[in-house]
Amino acid sequence: MSEQKKSPAEQEKIGVYVCHCGSNIAGTIDVQEVAEWIEGNPNVVVSRNYEFMCSSTGQELIENDIKEKGLTRIVVASCSPHMHEKTFREATERGGLNPFLYEMANIREHGSWATNDKQAATIKAKALVNAAVERVVHHAPLEKIPVEINPKTLIVGGGIAGITAALELAEAGHHVYLVEREGTIGGHMAQIDKTFPTLDCSACILTPKMVDVGQNDNITLLSYSEVESVDGYIGNFNITVRKKARCVIDELCTSCGICEEKCPIKVVDEDYGAGITYRKAIYRSFPQAVPGFPVLDKENCTYFQTGKCKVCEKVCPTEAIDYEQEDEWIKFDVGNIILATGYDLFDARKIPQYGYGRLANVFSSLEFERMVNASGPTGGHIVLRDGETEPEKIAIVHCVGSRDQNYNEYCSKVCCMYSLKFAHLVHEHLPGAEVYNYYIDMRTPGKGYEEFYHRLLNEGTHFIRGRVAEITDADRQPGEEGKLIVQAENTLLGLQQRNAVDMVILSAGMEARHDADEVSKLFKMGCDYDGFFNERHPKLAPVATMTDGVFIAGTCQGPKDIPETVAQGGAAASQVAKLINQGTVMMEPVRASIREDECSGCRICNNLCPYNAIEFDEEKEVSRVITALCQGCGTCVAACPSGVIDGAHFTNTQVLAELEGILWDVQSDVTAKQEVL
């Protein structure tokens, strides 16, 4: 029960300001009436209505009233806290009061913008203002919490996004730990042959940056490693990384490559080679790998499977092979984290009617990318699966697995462009070949992209507007035998057509990494509906996450091309640099705290916290909230059976007072008349 009347000496002095917001509020709510009505509350000393409270004049009203009238609490009835809570808190502070002795009533979004009924809106406004007045009486002054920012940064993922972010921060003078899962950095961009629309050689523009990363003193490169645990909070993350054993001693290895040459075991390279090339059991993904130390694949190594062989050890000139090498755990602290973990290609085997995996000459985009590259399995020659025959007719299928309710609903943004690139590469490598691009819409939004499309039109590519229905080897007519038949409706003609080709390339879309969900949980953030990492705001904060201190960059946030990825890498680095520059950040004090003297140690709250922000003190046998991690959600407050957890700024007294305020006109006997306060 709230105490409405205190003794005159103890009464609060509340200033209430009802905003017109032009006609946004005043057009529906009788603001004058509301302001006059609330004056009846014994704690209200000043009650004004004004056109634009958020203007400097409006704010000055608050500041002056506090100074001149000795106000102890402020209530503003206006718009949503999202808009101006900060504005009015600062005004309150400038007036000399603690900013948390302020409460806001949203009579715009919840009132005048919700209905046209003037009477109803005014009644509701009164209830909301009354609720704010009742509540603010119980507010306590709160102080923002300072958190120091450790200037070191963890970047997870060594693709172009991670590399960009790492170099930006390192060159700014800050130390970076770059953790990469594979044996080398480079990511998917290292697999690409030429990049659209400039047809730059991908490796040529990427490898210099990779070398920079390898040589920069401010970057600690942990390759063939994975992050195992993340504790802590912004400014102070405690990281544990598992450095997997590559069975090669870094300090001794000279990257000469002899071990790889002499290794007798060949396996299909599913990662860098996209499943279309072979690699050895001890291998570097590609010759320009950074670091250049090979990795020993224990699952396929003869020595680890049967105890025999050991050729690599025998031939290594610097004795750098160490079969006994074990995984190492490395711990360090950082202030911020950037996730740049990249994407997985949609697996076209999920679409049986396209025949990938069943029909030999149907290729995925990454398979073709490797094939057409000069360092690929065929030296850059485009051939069929038999490794020899040159195709005469090639079909490139757009939108594989994308824009489809059955698979991924979203458009993967880059596939039209890389399909055009493939068409160009075919024209370049096989000048006599016919190329057919099957598309639904041609999406070429970037700089030089539409011009690239024109170039392909001029090169004689056939463009068929129609989604491919199926790819089959079941021939119907003579001339189709032994070929792959692509069936689609040519919608510009309005005819169903069958096209007998030799080779089909499926332009599949980008998907979130298959373990993105687990990774997001490790870093205490979340994924969106399609499985990509969730950004804080899709327009205004694309590289931040809902977790302070954790940022995302590149395709792990959603499909995008290289320019966008590089931009995001830089953006994330810049946001981290900002925090490092600030040195200390002030965090909102709306958090939970446990009254340890009264805590029974039942630990029910421990597992309920979605932010893992409650720890248990084994000695004292009480639970404790890690203030910096707490996001003030209130779950523990509600769950504590002893009721000993307080949610600052949302105490039981405050919330109940607010409820009482709203229900001011409800009598226990519902037939009684409405009473005016």
Add this chain to the structure above:
Amino acid sequence: MDHSPRAIFAMLDAGMEDQVLASNTPWYCVSCYYCMVRCPQDIPITDIMYTLKRMAIDAGHYQKDKAPEFSQTFIDFVESNGRSFELGLAMRYHLRYHPVGAMKMATGMGLKMFTRGRMELTPTKIKNLPQLKSILKKAKELGGTA
């Protein structure tokens, strides 16, 4: 097939209802459901084709062939007997609309089917035909097409 399903939808979108109902596309749909399984927008295409068939019959100006008459003849037998009657269906439909072809078929395939005991010569009637008839009568009152 006069128009692809995509063209049919574009025509409907453009308000060309008459042309759609005069098109043979719904009648050439064999309801194999490939389209419904594959449609990236989850459009129930086969069901729409059935609806277009019904609407075409109501509109009454489908001229291309006798496909609606085939279905109508089929259901006439079902409504009289509770079961379908293939021989009756074939005879009535073909003799009415394709008499020459009918004779050819009767002496060719029809004979082979008969000699192998695969042809019912008389229709089978269900026992509780009155029950079925009252159900169907009520159902027709409740509206047929949509």
Add this chain to the structure above:
Amino acid sequence: MKYGYYPGCSMEKNARSYHDSTMAIAKSLGIEFVEVEDWNCCGATEYIAIEKIPAYALITRNLALAAEQNGSTNLVAPCSACYLNLKKADHYLTDDPKLKKKVDTALDAGGLNYQPGSVNVQHLLETIAIDIGYQAVEDQVKRPLYNLRVAPYYGCLVPRPAAMEQFDDPEHPVTMDKILKSLGATVIDYPLKAQCCGGHMTQISEDTALEMLRRLLKNAADYDADMIATLCPMCQLNLDAYQDAVNARFGTDYKIPVVYFTQLMGLAFGFPASELGFGKEIVSPSPALEKITVDPPKTPRARRRGKKSGLPTPTITEEG
């Protein structure tokens, strides 16, 4: 185990062999079929083309009878069109309350009512492959069909539409393949095994229909099939009875017998061919059946380890 049984109109005469062979193998598989009393035609693909509510009411009468009559909540339909109609009706009645209301009113006029979901509609293939299981089938095999190259033909209405939780893949079904494999036959995996046979197109447009049938026969022949195994009376009729017409029209010479998969099961279980309805086909299966050997086919010798030529290919793992 008891299963409700909905034969469908074709089982009486046209697809009698399907019915006979199903009944023959039922006991071996531990199935007791209880036929729905006084069932009516399901309407095939015809009724729903003319009128909607009567079409659903027609189908649902059978569901209502099945629900109130037999001791099992399963209703097995061997014919694909009947199966699809029954299942679709049950599904749409659950999803569409307006439809349900009208159908309820119609059924009420005949003194019946049906609660959607109370009958579990299965296709015969589903019952055998999923409920009974491949191992149980294999256990019953006394005369394996060694060296008989069988092309399993599913037609369109059993694998699709996938929106209703089908028991097999809508593009590349494998349940019948696995059953035939359990019988010892050499199963052919050919691309058009789930392509439509044309249904009633033979009556609407012979040109279209015969071309559709030609493609199927060609594909089976290209893969050297001795025989096609089906699970739908319409498919069997089209591929079998119109094979001559296809040959006449296109100048081809296909002689591929088309039998029901249950007939092959019965043969493998040791039943005499006469009890399984053999002999009713237009294209005689006898020459193909003579290819069955007593000994299993020789497994080809593993290729000597030599240089692997060509580029590695992605593979698809066996579906569970």
